[in-house]
Amino acid sequence: MSVPTFRPGPARPAHPSAKPDRAEHLADLFHALSDPTRLRILSALKNGEQCVCNLTGLLVAQQSRLSFHMKTLKDAGLVKDRREGRWIHYSLVPEAVDEIRLALDELAEAAKASAATCCRP
DSSP: OOOOOOOOOOOOOSSGGGOSOHHHHHHHHHHHTTSHHHHHHHHHHTTSOEEHHHHHHHHTOOHHHHHHHHHHHHHTTSEEEEEETTEEEEEEOHHHHHHHHHHHHHHHHHHHHHHHHSOOO
């Protein structure tokens, strides 16, 4: 009699952009956008790269909370960081913003097409 062996499934990729499923990746992006503080951070970054010290002052946030939000945004692929000495500078990832825009454009086009073919009274 053979003993069944445990075979783990494929490991989940550490970085969201490595996910093969677009829906999962978009869910990660939209989750990152679902917090007002993270939206404020992204708004501050739309004007260009910001030092974490500037973001802390702009958002009146504790360093630990800001770090949590920056990690969420970075893990989703929305921001990237660059170290300069002891400071970390953050900037937007334009490709991620374009990906969100494309997904919303596709959804809007599908909704328009559906509304155009829908039965009307």
